[in-house]
Amino acid sequence: MSDRLVAAWQASPLASLSHWQLVAVAAVVFPAIAVLLNVIDQLLLPKKPSLPPHVFHLFPWIGSAVVYGMDPYHFFESCREKYGDVYTFTLLGRNMTVALGPKGSNLIFNGRITEVSAEDAYTHLTTPVFGKDVVYDVPNAVLMEQKKFVKAGLSVDNFRIYVGQIVDEVTKFATQDEAFVELQNGSTEGSVDIFKTMCEVTILTASRTLQGQEVRDSLDKTFADLYHDLDGGFIPLNFAIPNLPIPSNFRRDKAQKAMSDFYMQIIEQRRKSQVGSKDGRHDMIEALMDQSYKNGRKLGDREIAHIMIALLMAGQHTSSATGSWAMLRLASRPEIIERLYAEQKEVYDDGAGGLRELDYDIQKNSVPLLDAVVRETLRLHPPIHSIMRKVKTDIAVPASLASPQSHTSAASLAANKKTDAGYVIPKDYYVMAAPGVSQTDPKIWKDPASFNPDRWMGKGELEPEEQGETVDYGWGAISSGANSPYLPFGAGRHRCIGEQFAYLQLGTILATFVRRYSWKLATRFPDPDYNSMIVLPKAPNNRIILKERS
Numbered sequence: 001m002s003d004r005l006v007a008a009w010q011a012s013p014l015a016s017l018s019h020w021q022l023v024a025v026a027a028v029v030f031p032a033i034a035v036l037l038n039v040i041d042q043l044l045l046p047k048k049p050s051l052p053p054h055v056f057h058l059f060p061w062i063g064s065a066v067v068y069g070m071d072p073y074h075f076f077e078s079c080r081e082k083y084g085d086v087y088t089f090t091l092l093g094r095n096m097t098v099a100l101g102p103k104g105s106n107l108i109f110n111g112r113i114t115e116v117s118a119e120d121a122y123t124h125l126t127t128p129v130f131g132k133d134v135v136y137d138v139p140n141a142v143l144m145e146q147k148k149f150v151k152a153g154l155s156v157d158n159f160r161i162y163v164g165q166i167v168d169e170v171t172k173f174a175t176q177d178e179a180f181v182e183l184q185n186g187s188t189e190g191s192v193d194i195f196k197t198m199c200e201v202t203i204l205t206a207s208r209t210l211q212g213q214e215v216r217d218s219l220d221k222t223f224a225d226l227y228h229d230l231d232g233g234f235i236p237l238n239f240a241i242p243n244l245p246i247p248s249n250f251r252r253d254k255a256q257k258a259m260s261d262f263y264m265q266i267i268e269q270r271r272k273s274q275v276g277s278k279d280g281r282h283d284m285i286e287a288l289m290d291q292s293y294k295n296g297r298k299l300g301d302r303e304i305a306h307i308m309i310a311l312l313m314a315g316q317h318t319s320s321a322t323g324s325w326a327m328l329r330l331a332s333r334p335e336i337i338e339r340l341y342a343e344q345k346e347v348y349d350d351g352a353g354g355l356r357e358l359d360y361d362i363q364k365n366s367v368p369l370l371d372a373v374v375r376e377t378l379r380l381h382p383p384i385h386s387i388m389r390k391v392k393t394d395i396a397v398p399a400s401l402a403s404p405q406s407h408t409s410a411a412s413l414a415a416n417k418k419t420d421a422g423y424v425i426p427k428d429y430y431v432m433a434a435p436g437v438s439q440t441d442p443k444i445w446k447d448p449a450s451f452n453p454d455r456w457m458g459k460g461e462l463e464p465e466e467q468g469e470t471v472d473y474g475w476g477a478i479s480s481g482a483n484s485p486y487l488p489f490g491a492g493r494h495r496c497i498g499e500q501f502a503y504l505q506l507g508t509i510l511a512t513f514v515r516r517y518s519w520k521l522a523t524r525f526p527d528p529d530y531n532s533m534i535v536l537p538k539a540p541n542n543r544i545i546l547k548e549r550s
């Protein structure tokens with residue numbers, strides 16, 4: 001360095017800073033420059049007119065992650081005001097194009113497999129948890145066959161057996177769990193954490209029925225710990241940044257292997273002990289042991305193990321969250337609990353002033369209010385708020401969807417030049433559906449924010465899923481779901497196959513509670529918590545006060 005430069009440097013204010021102070025200055029200056037460049041890029045540089053509008057954000061890479069993560073529905077709605085039904089936001093380095101409204105849902109759920117891929121969007125989150133060769137670790141055609149295998153286990157014959165088993169588990173829980181035992185003392189009221197309760201009751205009932213007796217027996221021992229560690233890998237962070245070398249992921253990997261081996265052992269044991277007989281078993285392992293792919297190959301034991309883990313994870317979070325919201329919604333409207341009790345007394349009257357045991361056919365066809373309570377809970381609290389696909393080839397969005405429509409204010413309409421042409425969502429973008437937005441849209445539903453099961457009763461306000469055409473992707477006919485504003489179970493080739501089981505499980509659990517208790521909120525109705533993969537009631541307002549019926 002020349003003397004002059006040294007002199008200039010020594011004279012500058014920076015020279016008086018220590019090494020660490022310089023680092024601190026850099027830590028402020030470089031991000032500030034990055035933010036500035038990012039803002040200039042968004043406001044001043046020309047954009048391809050065919051791209052959907054991009055949500056303004058200060059920080060490059062991070063984008064809208066914080067606002068989206070804190071309250072996705074608030075984010076979706078406020079962006080919809082500005083940009084219309086289709087817009088892109090930056091989410092941790094990804095371009096995420098949201099498509100709202102029934103038409104938006106249809107674009108994503110019923111997109112062609114050449115255009116959108118669920119496996120490319122989900123595999124780095126799910127494969128380390130479920131294991132290899134199943135669900136999103138295989139081509140779509142193989143997943144469709146695996147869904148057919150699972151459907152075989154979700155049979156009406158099995159469901160008939162499950163009702164009594166679920167009642168038995170809930171009743172045992174209510175007479176053994178610490179918080180519940182307290183309630184048995186005459187007229188004592190007691191407060192319980194209903195989310196914790198529903199998590200336990202869900203895993204007890206799912207393992208007793210679908211998962212099988214061996215899993216149920218092991219729940220009080222090793223299985224619960226394995227489940228806990230595996231579940232620790234099913235977090236949004238692992239969606240955002242795959243394969244982070246963090247302790248929770250090491251525990252996840254260890255638990256995956258151990259749980260997979262545990263199922264393998266069950267299968268092997270069953271093969272050895274049974275010669276042609278099923279020992280009266282009605283669980284999913286039993287159903288999967290009989291299945292073969294179209295090309296004749298038998299479903300392998302390791303694949304069975306991994307499918308069982310996938311089903312455990314898919315059903316546990318969704319059902320426990322829905323059960324909790326249902327109990328809390330009812331707690332806020334105790335008169336509906338009494339109407340449910342009256343419905344039970346009417347349809348299960350034993351003629352001697354008592355109630356008959358719960359029965360599959362009655363639960364399925366003759367408890368309309370109970371059914372409506374579950375439906376209405378799923379309208380207001382669909383457990384999954386965002387559904388994603390990765391874009392494989394450019395997707396054309398028709399003008400009818402692209403143009404900001406009635407949802408947009410006149411001012412933002414004027415600001416948005418795109419009104420007559422469609423958009424193109426480029427390859428390597430992600431697309432996101434949020435059916436929960438349409439499920440509370442005031443343009444579609446009367447008094448959308450209120451919990452009103454009666455809207456589904458009789459000739460309900462909407463029976464969207466029963467309308468229209470059906471399609472079959474290889475695992476049974478389903479409603480095409482196109483353009484429905486009510487899609488808590490999704491639509492298209494990735495649609496949920498657990499819906500009937502979920503209704504059976506939730507309906508039976510709720511009916512058992514209604515017969516046994518009345519309840520009310522302990523504090524106020526909880527806000528939603530969006531920190532996990534599933535929308536949960538936020539603590540500490542997730543408690544209810546139960547009172548045993550005399």
Ligand code: HEM
Pocket residue numbers: 118143147311314315316318319322382383384387388487488489490491493494495496497498499501502
């Ligand atoms: C209230 C309960 C439930 C809700 C709200 C729910 C919701 C959903 C949704 C929205 C999807 C579509 C995901 C997507 O398109 O990316 C889905 C798929 C699926 N669900 Fe459920 N689910 C529930 C319970 C269950 C249960 C109990 C099981 C298992 C017994 C299950 C198994 C599955 C499977 C196997 C898929 C297919 C995944 C695919 O094809 O990509 N679900 N579920």
Ligand SMILES: *[C@@H]1O[C@H](CO)[C@@H](O)[C@H](O)[C@H]1NC(C)=O
Pocket residue numbers: 051093094095426428429
């Ligand atoms: C996001 O979209 C912009 C505009 O199309 C593009 O320049 C950028 O490379 C994309 N980023 C990623 C990570 O795909």
Ligand SMILES: *[C@@H]1O[C@H](CO)[C@@H](O)[C@H](O)[C@H]1NC(C)=O
Pocket residue numbers: 181182185
């Ligand atoms: C209430 O129940 C608990 C647990 O069953 C029992 O130990 C206790 O003695 C009971 N108290 C009364 C007042 O009945």
